[in-house]
Amino acid sequence: MVNFVTFNPNGECLASCARDMTIKLWKRNKDQEYRCYKTLQGHDHEVSCVDYVKPDGDHLISCSRDNSIRIWDTSNGYLL
Numbered sequence: 001m002v003n004f005v006t007f008n009p010n011g012e013c014l015a016s017c018a019r020d021m022t023i024k025l026w027k028r029n030k031d032q033e034y035r036c037y038k039t040l041q042g043h044d045h046e047v048s049c050v051d052y053v054k055p056d057g058d059h060l061i062s063c064s065r066d067n068s069i070r071i072w073d074t075s076n077g078y079l080l
Contacts, residue, residue, distance in 0.1 A: 004049045008057035013074070015060055017047035023062055025074060040072055042079045 005016045014026045014034060021043050026034040045066035053059040053071070059080070060072040071080045 003047065006051050008052045008074075009055055010057065013057070015050045015052065015074075017050045017062060019046045021045065021047060021064075023047055023050055023060070023072070025060075025077075038074075038077050040077050040079075042070055042072075043068065 001019050002016050003018055005014055007014045012028050015023060016026065017023045021041065023040040024036045025038040027037050028034050043062065043064035043066050045064050047062055047064045050060055050062045053061055058074055060074050061069065062072065063069045072078065073080055
């Protein structure tokens, strides 16, 4: 089950988080459909919320029921 979805500042990508402890990054293709291109893992419990760090959207912040907040680099998927 998806808990939260957010668009990056330019609307070309979105991020979603779910009960399965993952964050998925999606890109819009030429048919205007979003396709998952990367799955981020690092939380020890359900991910509650994600949001792009404004204004560039190069980083993503996530929070989880494991009582942690994490910052991710969206270009390579690394946990910062």
